[in-house]
Amino acid sequence: MKILSAGQIREIDAKTIHYEGISSLELMKHAAGAFYDWFTKKYTDKNDAILILSGVGNNGGDGLMVARLLHKAGYRVQACVVEYSENYTEDCAHNVRRVKAENIPFKRITKEKEIPNFSEYDILIDALFGTGLSREITGIAAEVIKKMNESGKTIVSIDVPGGLFPDKKTTFAVEADETVTFQIPKLALYLPDNYRFVGNVTIVNIGLSEKAIAEASTNRYLIEKKDIRELLKPLSKFAHKGTQGHALIIGGSLGKTGTVCLASKAALKTGCGLVSAYLPKCGTPVIQTHFPEAMAIEDDNSAFITHIDYDISPNAIGIGIGMGKREETQHAFYRFLQKNALPMVIDADGLNILSLHPEWLDLLPPKTILTPHPKELSRLIGEWSDDYEKIEKATAFAQKYRLIVIIKGAYSLIIDSDNLYVNDSGTPALATAGSGDVLTGIIASLLAQGYEPGHAARVGVYLHGLTANLTQQTIHPRSFVASDIIDNIGNAYFTIENGMIKK
Ligand SMILES: NC(=O)C1=CN([C@@H]2O[C@H](COP(=O)(O)OP(=O)(O)OC[C@H]3O[C@@H](n4cnc5c(N)ncnc54)[C@H](O)[C@@H]3O)[C@@H](O)[C@H]2O)[C@@H](O)CC1
Ligand SMILES: Nc1ncnc2c1ncn2[C@@H]1O[C@H](COP(=O)(O)OP(=O)(O)O)[C@@H](O)[C@H]1O
Ligand SMILES: [K+]
Structure with missing residues (x-):
């Protein structure tokens, strides 16, 4: 799904009105209706006292229309307009008139003492500003937002939290628990710096013109299940282990050989035909006891890797996990990079070794996949002042060395040449030891199966996250461990292929 800028979204709104021959008020009706459907499914108690805080633009118009729908359905609603400007849009002004005509409790807020006492309400709906935000918020709107954020009440934002810039850094905005955004994902909703403003994100369809969306050009995408389904390779009836690829996992050191077990098992469970593990001697009994399907290749050293020599012919490599940074291991890694031309994660x-020797980055085959978490990324590219700069620097780095960079996080970001892909599968259950090792194994397996590296990155990250979504009801997120990811890779494939189990 395309991620677009505020300007592009405005253009799509206008084109929808033109192409579909509907009025902007009708489009607002669709938007308010989509929010209402989501809201009434989640908040079913009609005794909840709901305060709707609208602005004077079309986002405010949405809020007032939502007030009308909720009132009609029997919810206890108080509607307000925070009049930060006298320039109401036509559709907002129309809805103010309708709210009054329908006898819905209504209030104008122009100064601080008119701000209602939020403690009398259960849910605050934020319709203050949407994608039309053009500058920092000051005055009465800022006062209202400050009080909303201090209220401790559940806050639900319409389209975007009021004050969130869709395309640049935000320092002050509504701190929502839930954001229900209209059809087009906005990059700001998925950046870690903005989590305190955005809360959980849900995308709802409002019937924007597909043609208008197709006409918008972008290099940013939110990964969807159907995209991944299209990327999956079919499994041939005549497949045998020799056709399904051979992944080699290289890593481990004394006390950290479990990493290689996890990655190797994940690789096999992701579908490659063969998996070998290269580890120091201390790792062999561990992997052979716990994971007999893998073949083990021993280093000469018992505690850490000192050279990487093998006489097998894998199709792809996963390397680095649990390996340590001892001088001998660094040299072994260097000599390995000098001769390796295989796809690699x-x-x-x-x-960490590469960040100590940035000149070695030139040795990586094009499209090698790096999977740093933010700390590892900062060692590679230096610090950043905000998420936008992080993406800019990581993109420049990836392009310079022709690499694919996966910035791991709650929403992992995949940078592949000019393109940015945002992954939203996954839950906090994945914040568990060994979770990253499993991802390495999954991606190495996909590479070994012949997936183009950009596809392997996207399919791998999506599969990995989906295992957590699928077990939300059966494994408590606190007790979910890396092996649970591995155990559910098959279920994740089923879900992607059949859409049988809903994410
Ligand atoms: N026909 C359409 O264009 C549709 C728009 N929709 C809604 O409309 C929203 C966008 O509406 P608008 O473009 O009217 O703008 P907003 O409602 O987001 O903002 C209101 C207006 O406030 C002014 N403003 C911006 N920053 C300000 C600041 N810091 N202090 C004071 N005033 C400021 C701007 O003039 C802006 O137009 C979307 O987020 C969505 O919720 C939906 O109803 C779908 C249809
Ligand atoms: N809150 C979260 N929501 C979704 N995914 C998460 C969350 N926290 C972590 N993850 C995912 O879990 C994995 C953790 O990897 P990493 O930080 O390398 O862990 P480890 O070093 O323990 O293996 C990454 O793929 C990351 O995207
Ligand atoms: K809003």
């Missing part, structure tokens, strides 16, 4: 200590 590098994680953890592999990344």
